[in-house]
Amino acid sequence: MSSETKQQTRPDMIACENVDKWFGDFQALKGVTATIAEQEVVVVLGPSGSGKSTWIRCINRLEAHQRGTIVVDGVELTNDVRNIEKIRSEVGMVFQQFNLFPHLTVLDNVTLAPKWVRKMPKADAEIKAKELLNMVGIPEQASKLPSQLSGGQQQRVAIARALAMEPKIMLFDEPTSALDPEMIKEVLDVMKDLALGGMTMMVVTHEMGFAREVADRIIFMESGEIVEVGTPEHFFTDPTEDRTKLFLSQIL
Amino acid sequence: MDNNKKKQQQEAPAELTSGLVAGAFVILFASILVSLLFGPVSIRPDRIFLEVLSRFPGISIDSGLSTIQEAIVWDVRLPRIVLGLIVGGLLAVAGASYQGVFRNPLADPYLLGVAAGAGLGATIAIVSGATNGEGIFDALPIAAFLGSAIAVAITLAVGGAVGRSTSTASLLLAGVAVASLFTAIQTYIQQRESATLRQVYSWILGRLSTSGWDEVIMILPYAAISLIVMFSMKGALDVLAVGEEEALSLGIRPRRVRWIVIGAASLAAASAVAVSGLIAFVGIIVPHAVRLVVGASNRLVVPLSFFIGASFLILTDLLARTLQSPAELPIGVVTAFFGAPFFLFVLRRRSDGII
Numbered sequence: 001m002s003s004e005t006k007q008q009t010r011p012d013m014i015a016c017e018n019v020d021k022w023f024g025d026f027q028a029l030k031g032v033t034a035t036i037a038e039q040e041v042v043v044v045l046g047p048s049g050s051g052k053s054t055w056i057r058c059i060n061r062l063e064a065h066q067r068g069t070i071v072v073d074g075v076e077l078t079n080d081v082r083n084i085e086k087i088r089s090e091v092g093m094v095f096q097q098f099n100l101f102p103h104l105t106v107l108d109n110v111t112l113a114p115k116w117v118r119k120m121p122k123a124d125a126e127i128k129a130k131e132l133l134n135m136v137g138i139p140e141q142a143s144k145l146p147s148q149l150s151g152g153q154q155q156r157v158a159i160a161r162a163l164a165m166e167p168k169i170m171l172f173d174e175p176t177s178a179l180d181p182e183m184i185k186e187v188l189d190v191m192k193d194l195a196l197g198g199m200t201m202m203v204v205t206h207e208m209g210f211a212r213e214v215a216d217r218i219i220f221m222e223s224g225e226i227v228e229v230g231t232p233e234h235f236f237t238d239p240t241e242d243r244t245k246l247f248l249s250q251i252l
Numbered sequence: 253m254d255n256n257k258k259k260q261q262q263e264a265p266a267e268l269t270s271g272l273v274a275g276a277f278v279i280l281f282a283s284i285l286v287s288l289l290f291g292p293v294s295i296r297p298d299r300i301f302l303e304v305l306s307r308f309p310g311i312s313i314d315s316g317l318s319t320i321q322e323a324i325v326w327d328v329r330l331p332r333i334v335l336g337l338i339v340g341g342l343l344a345v346a347g348a349s350y351q352g353v354f355r356n357p358l359a360d361p362y363l364l365g366v367a368a369g370a371g372l373g374a375t376i377a378i379v380s381g382a383t384n385g386e387g388i389f390d391a392l393p394i395a396a397f398l399g400s401a402i403a404v405a406i407t408l409a410v411g412g413a414v415g416r417s418t419s420t421a422s423l424l425l426a427g428v429a430v431a432s433l434f435t436a437i438q439t440y441i442q443q444r445e446s447a448t449l450r451q452v453y454s455w456i457l458g459r460l461s462t463s464g465w466d467e468v469i470m471i472l473p474y475a476a477i478s479l480i481v482m483f484s485m486k487g488a489l490d491v492l493a494v495g496e497e498e499a500l501s502l503g504i505r506p507r508r509v510r511w512i513v514i515g516a517a518s519l520a521a522a523s524a525v526a527v528s529g530l531i532a533f534v535g536i537i538v539p540h541a542v543r544l545v546v547g548a549s550n551r552l553v554v555p556l557s558f559f560i561g562a563s564f565l566i567l568t569d570l571l572a573r574t575l576q577s578p579a580e581l582p583i584g585v586v587t588a589f590f591g592a593p594f595f596l597f598v599l600r601r602r603s604d605g606i607i
Binding site: 060062085088089091092093095099100101102103104109112113115116117161162165 | 487488490491493494495497498500501502503504505547548549
């Protein structure tokens, strides 16, 4: 299925319109307008400081935008706390630093939020957690502590932890940047499976291989603006904008 | 493989096991029993034991104690033990909760101005002669409680307003500033009214002397409310420990959890201080001792701290009232005498990166 069809045939999960965001005098986002359709995988590329992370952090309100609208699954993000909670329970997020709870087992890390936030019975939460650990390929690590795991395994636990809340959208903020190169692939493979399973995903990354292979569309940002949007094929072989060409020449 | 698995689970027990709870109960029960058997007035322990047995329903034994001895056991020793249980438990759980909420191992229950506020309140009550040392309507515990409440309220109002963001540092700094201010005022009053110096001083060092069951009755409702809240939030503290943003992204509101826990822990500390003065170190060393044994999960540390804190204070009070009998050592001196070296030990282990 090509990206155009997904974008044309499926409803929007995320719709941003003219989003502006300042940190003091510094404008981090300048009129960002984009939509992401249900089951679509969008990779956001761009140099450091281009606003990629700020943008996806705005989507589950870890940062508040100041102008424009962000609508996630039909709910607009405003200061209304109820809306923010509803969105956060539907949007899973994986960070660069996976920050697992060091004193809880892998299984407890994954079941903690469902038990606490969703009031899920312990037995159900554990069945679900074991399924997820199976999915991310580390079922045998359930009773270990995070410190006994490699970085790649820890990040896969973090993905399972986010999935345990049954999100409709998954946001990834440079999920492999803190990893040893040897462990990047195992994390990207899990993300690829997730994409194939139909999860709506927005991924900030520097992994060009992943972008080329998995993304439905690529959004290229620079200096807080969206410079170019297109399919991986278009983006890597025939980019329109000079700034995109410059970025690719530096990175590839 | 199976063995291996078992071992790993033992390293990280996340839930209270019945073994742990049973162990904690045994320690507490033993502390109560020992404290009941020994005291400045020597009564034959075997008779006290029989006396205790005789109060269980369905058992009728004559313990052979005189009426006065019976009164010493039931109206002097027991209320004091129960007060020690409640105060020790409150201080330890409040300490564990503060440490969880601030993610700072050195946080203690007096952190946000509770001690300085109570000190000022108590000093004013003593200096003004409002205290008569008589039971439930005595002005001293009420003044101490109000002093703590006011100090914490100022800390929260100032520190909370500054720290609308996700940082707890401003709250801690506000606590330090408020404590300094209240201590300065307290010292000033104390210096001017030197006639009452001794009384103020003895209050500050902490004591568990009771007049029957009044103090226990007075503190019970606050103790119950704050303990229920802190126990119910222990899981949330674990989630908070994962990290602010991770908690947010999982749908938990860290700020709400933090305010609730801070409120409950401050209430616990203020009510403990109101009836017992400033008992040092229980709130710091007990949670750390528990952590050394069971690991750092708040779901274990918070409830177990209650039992260990209660046992610790009951036993230190036994020492306080018997070591120099018939004189009494201030219990704060005893807890600090044992607490400070232990605290240094914990600190040293920490700098080795073990905790």
